[in-house]
Amino acid sequence: MTETEYLQFCKEQINGPLKEEDLITMLTAWGAINYSLGYNKALTDNNIEVKKEQ
Numbered sequence: 001m002t003e004t005e006y007l008q009f010c011k012e013q014i015n016g017p018l019k020e021e022d023l024i025t026m027l028t029a030w031g032a033i034n035y036s037l038g039y040n041k042a043l044t045d046n047n048i049e050v051k052k053e054q
Contacts, residue, residue: 006030 001009010026011018043050 003027003030006033 007023007026007030010022014022042048
């Protein structure tokens with residue numbers, strides 16, 4: 001999914017006019033999603049397992 005597709009998906013979830021705050025929230029979430037995906041891919045590519053605390 002591209003950033004444009006993600007924003008389109010988000011706009012479809014909102015009733016009424018799109019506000020600037022909505023766009024900021026959507027783009028912040030997109031950045032967090034991409035960071036997480038990249039982080040997890042780097043771990044996988046380097047055969048690193050995350051230690052889970054008990």
